[in-house]
Amino acid sequence: MITVSNLHKNHGATRILNGVNATFGKGQVVGIVGPSGSGKSTLLRCINGLERFHAGEVTVGGVTLAGGPNPPPSETLLRLRRIVGMVFQQFNLFPHMTALANVTSGAVHALGKTRAEAEPAARTLLERVGLADKADRRPSELSGGQQQRVAIARALAVNPAAILFDEPTSALDPRMSAEVMKVIDDLADDEQFQTTMVIVTHDTAALKRVADSVVVLEAGIVRHAGPVDAAPPGLID
Amino acid sequence: MKHLTAALLLFATPLVAIAQEKKSLRWGTDPTGGAPYIFKPPGSGDDTPYIGFEVELAEYLARKLGRQSVPVDGLWKSLPELLDKPRDGDKGIDIVLNGYEDRKDLKEKYAATIPYYVYRLTLIARRDNAEVADWSSLRGKATKGIGVLGESAAAEYAKRLYGETAVDESDDVANVVGRVNDRLMTATVQDSPAAVHFIKTNPDLHAVGEGRQPGFYTIYLRKGDDALREELNAAIRDGLKDGSIQRIYRKYGLWNADQDGLAFRHNGDWPTPVDQDEIAIQPGDGGIGKLFPQLLRAAGMTVLLAVASFPLAMIAGLALAVVRVYGPRWLAVLSAVYVEVVRGTPLLLQLYVIFYMLPKIDPMLALEPLQAGILGLALNYAAYEAENYRAGLLAIPKGQMEAALALGMTPFTAIRVVIVPQAVRLVIPPVTNDFIALFKDTSVCSVILITELTRKYNELYNFNRDLVVQLAFITAGLYLLMSYPMALLAKWLEKKAKPT
Numbered sequence: 001m002i003t004v005s006n007l008h009k010n011h012g013a014t015r016i017l018n019g020v021n022a023t024f025g026k027g028q029v030v031g032i033v034g035p036s037g038s039g040k041s042t043l044l045r046c047i048n049g050l051e052r053f054h055a056g057e058v059t060v061g062g063v064t065l066a067g068g069p070n071p072p073p074s075e076t077l078l079r080l081r082r083i084v085g086m087v088f089q090q091f092n093l094f095p096h097m098t099a100l101a102n103v104t105s106g107a108v109h110a111l112g113k114t115r116a117e118a119e120p121a122a123r124t125l126l127e128r129v130g131l132a133d134k135a136d137r138r139p140s141e142l143s144g145g146q147q148q149r150v151a152i153a154r155a156l157a158v159n160p161a162a163i164l165f166d167e168p169t170s171a172l173d174p175r176m177s178a179e180v181m182k183v184i185d186d187l188a189d190d191e192q193f194q195t196t197m198v199i200v201t202h203d204t205a206a207l208k209r210v211a212d213s214v215v216v217l218e219a220g221i222v223r224h225a226g227p228v229d230a231a232p233p234g235l236i237d
Numbered sequence: 238m239k240h241l242t243a244a245l246l247l248f249a250t251p252l253v254a255i256a257q258e259k260k261s262l263r264w265g266t267d268p269t270g271g272a273p274y275i276f277k278p279p280g281s282g283d284d285t286p287y288i289g290f291e292v293e294l295a296e297y298l299a300r301k302l303g304r305q306s307v308p309v310d311g312l313w314k315s316l317p318e319l320l321d322k323p324r325d326g327d328k329g330i331d332i333v334l335n336g337y338e339d340r341k342d343l344k345e346k347y348a349a350t351i352p353y354y355v356y357r358l359t360l361i362a363r364r365d366n367a368e369v370a371d372w373s374s375l376r377g378k379a380t381k382g383i384g385v386l387g388e389s390a391a392a393e394y395a396k397r398l399y400g401e402t403a404v405d406e407s408d409d410v411a412n413v414v415g416r417v418n419d420r421l422m423t424a425t426v427q428d429s430p431a432a433v434h435f436i437k438t439n440p441d442l443h444a445v446g447e448g449r450q451p452g453f454y455t456i457y458l459r460k461g462d463d464a465l466r467e468e469l470n471a472a473i474r475d476g477l478k479d480g481s482i483q484r485i486y487r488k489y490g491l492w493n494a495d496q497d498g499l500a501f502r503h504n505g506d507w508p509t510p511v512d513q514d515e516i517a518i519q520p521g522d523g524g525i526g527k528l529f530p531q532l533l534r535a536a537g538m539t540v541l542l543a544v545a546s547f548p549l550a551m552i553a554g555l556a557l558a559v560v561r562v563y564g565p566r567w568l569a570v571l572s573a574v575y576v577e578v579v580r581g582t583p584l585l586l587q588l589y590v591i592f593y594m595l596p597k598i599d600p601m602l603a604l605e606p607l608q609a610g611i612l613g614l615a616l617n618y619a620a621y622e623a624e625n626y627r628a629g630l631l632a633i634p635k636g637q638m639e640a641a642l643a644l645g646m647t648p649f650t651a652i653r654v655v656i657v658p659q660a661v662r663l664v665i666p667p668v669t670n671d672f673i674a675l676f677k678d679t680s681v682c683s684v685i686l687i688t689e690l691t692r693k694y695n696e697l698y699n700f701n702r703d704l705v706v707q708l709a710f711i712t713a714g715l716y717l718l719m720s721y722p723m724a725l726l727a728k729w730l731e732k733k734a735k736p737t
Contacts, residue, residue, distance in 0.1 A: 048643055050639050050642065050643065074647070074648070077642075078645060078647060081642060081643055081644070081645045082645040084643075085643065085644070086639075086640075086643035088636055088639070088640060090634075090636055092634075092636035092637060092639065092640035093640075094637065094640070094641075094655055094659075095659065096658050096659050096662065105641075105644060105646075105654070105655075106644035106645060106646070109641075109644070109646050109650050109654050110644050110645035110646045110647075110650070111645070151640075154644070155643075155644075158644060158645060
């Protein structure tokens with residue numbers, strides 16, 4: 001589903017990613033862990049083209065982004081992003097839209113569906129994340145955990161083949177974190193749900209519960225990739 | 238020591254003596270009024286002295302009084318007010334000498350000399366315009382308007398003769414004549430001295446019909462300045478008798494039978510009424526009740542200008558800001574240049590360019606005053622709104638754009654549905670603030686012949702000087718009445734649009 005090969009990314013003289021290789025299969029739930037500054041979030045942002053990289057390739061569902069000095073063609077970026085969804089650490093909901101409008105925004109403004117076409121599915125998704133009754137609320141009227149659940153519903157609403165979670169719980173207190181992880185848990189457990197999920201997180205306990213495999217990054221290098229249980233002791237605590 | 242003092246005194250004495258013997262005659266004038274009253278030959282430098290028939294008249298009078306002529310420049314319509322101020326000081330004057338008509342309302346407040354010139358109102362049109370054969374043929378046919386000097390007797394007369402809507406008032410007579418010459422205006426009514434000058438300098442123009450509504454130019458001075466007044470009167474009488482004034486007027490082509498009459502009259506009683514025209518001008522005859530509806534109508538024009546131009550300014554400003562923040566580099570640079578140029582030059586100048594200069598480039602670009610006013614205000618305020626919106630766009634967190642792109646929106650869609658709606662809400666306070674400012678800036682449109690509230694106030698004030706306080710309060714009140722609801726609307730919008 002997602003193949004990352006020999007990815008290099010510098011920030012000035014600092015090397016952020018130093019030849020990263022990774023493969024995430026269809027329907028897999030993969031965790032990316034590592035100390036702060038190891039390049040976890042950067043890797044995730046490179047996968048959907050929010051961040052440019054200097055060398056290497058990212059291929060998602062047949063669409064390939066190549067690193068280099070020139071920005072990737074906007075057509076390629078658009079195709080890629082319609083395959084990959086993303087959930088952000090700071091939720092990034094659109095504050096001027098209701099929860100429902102946030103969830104339908106991708107279908108309406110990226111896929112060109114009408115509001116009427118998009119709304120039934122959006123309501124189902126809101127129900128799935130437990131917020132059916134908050135459809136008409138603005139983000140400012142929701143708690144952090146609720147906002148992040150709306151953000152997950154928003155990412156799901158365009159039926160992506162993969163979803164990238166960038167530290168989805170680190171801005172939340174433990175109780176709200178648990179709310180959000182439960183939603184991700186449920187998705188991982190759903191046999192019907194064949195979306196690849198890549199989760200960058202510090203919450204290793206939760207990760208052990210949901211992830212099929214894990215990638216451990218350290219200073220821009222992959223230290224381990226494989227089943228969670230097979231990780232050398234001490235890498236994941 | 239004693240010797241030194243003596244020496245100093247010796248040096249100082251002649252200076253003091255000269256200063257004493259050359260007392261000055263400070264006369265208030267407005268050089269922007271132009272030829273043939275007071276002007277400089279085209280292309281002359283800063284140190285070139287003014288010329289003109291009034292300049293030479295003032296020099297003649299000063300000579301007769303044993304004084305030195307010192308022109309003091311001021312705004313034409315407020316020259317008489319300079320007499321209310323101290324005589325010495327930067328703008329202190331002894332007399333007002335600048336084509337001021339013999340007016341009842343002014344003579345109530347100030348003393349006046351005997352007239353020094355008889356003018357007539359002259360109708361000027363293009364020679365090839367057969368439609369304009371005489372004064373009456375213009376009735377209902379002045380499709381492109383009749384230009385006049387704002388707040389002058391010519392303005393009053395033209396309005397009474399042709400109706401208010403047919404008459405366009407301007408402070409810049411030369412530009413009005415230029416528009417007649419360029420076929421952008423049907424005709425203009427000018428005092429005869431100005432008319433003589435303009436016909437001489439524009440071969441395509443001619444005077445139509447007879448000179449009408451004769452009147453006197455007179456010199457105003459402080460009440461109680463009787464000695465000065467008598468000296469001036471004697472000097473005018475002598476000058477008319479011995480031909481010195483005639484020589485000055487002839488030099489500018491301004492001597493005619495009317496001036497002969499003036500010379501004759503001044504040796505008998507004065508003033509003798511000259512022939513009465515069909516319409517008599519009686520300045521200052523309206524009470525405040527008659528003036529208020531006029532101010533109200535003018536306020537309507539102010540509202541129209543503001544309400545029509547501001548939405549255009551918002552749209553253009555938003556486009557400029559989006560292009561500056563998100564557009565390709567060359568477009569962003571163009572947008573920045575536009576903003577700096579427009580912000581860095583006066584609105585007055587921009588209106589001039591749009592209204593007076595564009596038609597000179599291509600006659601197709603000739604705009605009606607109202608169109609030019611709305612366009613000018615919109616283009617000007619677009620620059621300010623662009624900066625407001627730019628601030629709004631830059632204040633939206635980066636994550637908003639990223640979230641929109643991650644959903645698969647194109648950058649353009651992301652800007653349109655995610656960024657701009659938030660940015661616009663964010664800058665509602667400064668934008669409404671500018672709208673209120675625009676209400677007041679509409680007054681600048683009077684330079685392109687639009688009669689809005691401030692211009693109307695000036696006009697009414699000029700002929701109703703006894704009501705000046707009431708007029709000022711009503712005008713200020715009307716502005717407040719227009720801008721305060723805007724402030725309320727702004728507050729309401731702010732509350733309603735608050736996203737968090």
